[in-house]
Amino acid sequence: MIPFEFASPKTLSEASREVDHKSNMALAGGTTLLDLMKLNVLTPNRVVSIAPVLGKEVRLERDTLTIEAGCTMAKLADHEAIRDAFPVIRQSLITAASPQIRNMATIGGNLLQRTRSTYFRHPDMAPPEQSFEAETEEKFWHRVDLSSAAVLGNNGRVVGTYPGDFANTVVAFDGTVHLQGPDNTRTVKARDFYRKPSEKEIQYSVDLKPGELIAAISLPVTPALKQSLYFKVRERSSYAFALASVAAGLELEGEGASATIRHAHVAFGGLGSIPWYSSAAVLALEGEPATDENFEKAAQTALAEAAPPPGNEYRVRLAERSLVRSLRRLRDVGPYTDAEIWAMQHGRAVNQS
């Protein structure tokens, strides 16, 4: 780590005046920032400690759930308003990272994770304007590790995936990001907050101006948020990023396959250059009967625009099957319980007490 100055502002607006997201960076839980600073990928001159001035409350008021940005992943997952009421929120948090990291990481910081692609976070990585030409050439594709390369939203290029889980829930269920600037506040829909990499970019950017900090996020409380789940497939049982994941919720009218889908919420994780809200899947589902055929059609429609880099074709099929499985589960049984998730992930001892 290169030397830096450490600042401890007293208020959130004071903090926002100090942060420009370039040479003056905000430190909340530190689980991404410290990691990248040790690798010299990020080299701020000044680190502004914002965790003490961020709100940490979770509030459930009428039809809105508000989560202040300083709440940790662990506290949110265990919050009484969340724990049994909104499965997709809890599950997208507790299947992410490790208990230690979830005790540290704040919700605000969690939304802003960088890609885990070792190529795109290497300090010797050429600036995008120089590397862009190479990344469009097919021969380049065979020279780098593509296991963390985006399958959706890559514009035909090799770009890094967004690695997080909780943000997929936020975009699936139409969350809003509340921003605190030096002199004003602003709200942005989470679906607009994340921007796919433009021509000269190698990973996503966010609608966050210099000086702005995430103060809170809010989610509309809908019946589908209660009938929801987060399904995550990874290379080992736990503590790994998703190869493909699904944040899904259904509001049905009727029972079983003859039910009509009133509302559907679908986002994919581990696949997109950004948390991937699938309007295609939602359009294919809403108003239709909840049949297996319609679930499969929605999955294929959702992945129709996938452009997997070489060796990642399997992740398209994995995502389709994950979505179909998630929707069938929600229709036939309902949300997963914690115990079912542990059994599914660690599966060796399903019958063991």
Added chain:
Amino acid sequence: MNHHADSNNSAGLGRRQFLKGVGTLAGASCLPTNATAADENTPQERNVLEHPLTLTLRINGRELTREIDARTTLLDLLRENLQLTGTKKGCDHGACGACTVHVNGDRVLSCLTLAATLQEAEITTIEGVSQNDQLHPLQEAFLRCDAYQCGYCTPGQIMSGIACIGEGHADKSAEEAREWMSGNLCRCSAYPNILAAVRQTAGAEPESDPAATVKALSLAEASSQGR
């Protein structure tokens, strides 16, 4: 018990300090009893501090004030500045859990925690979990279950295990305990024994050495049983 006698023999010296002493004695010199390794490091430490921060916190019940470089992680503060080398540096990037300690009662990764953010915080490390000569029940269980093997991940596993039990994730299903211990990686595959130690301490399993139920079969016995 034998391990108690062993720890008494080293008269409260850490392993590193003890080994250092052995080396010094072999060189026909004498270990000064009042000089700690921390004192030896102090001048060098001061030389690199251009803009030192003053940090006051409590570690294992003792209040400490130190001048630190802003870059100092909690892990480096413990190991390099305070010579509390029980906490281990594994990956130094939050991927292995070897550096797990408790900050204000929660288990966290000390490698990704800037010490400067810990003003007035309460830290517990592996050095602080036993009461005088009385090992923590989970430390006892690790000995009983042979859960340490190479020993490098052990302090992090124990700190994580104590928290896992306190959080209520260790006394239900084995899969739940596995999941909530999954932030701690072990390269010599002591997982079954670590899991047994954690669950036994939580009361989910009777206290016993898991190896006691392992039966080694001869080739003839194995083939007669169709294995």
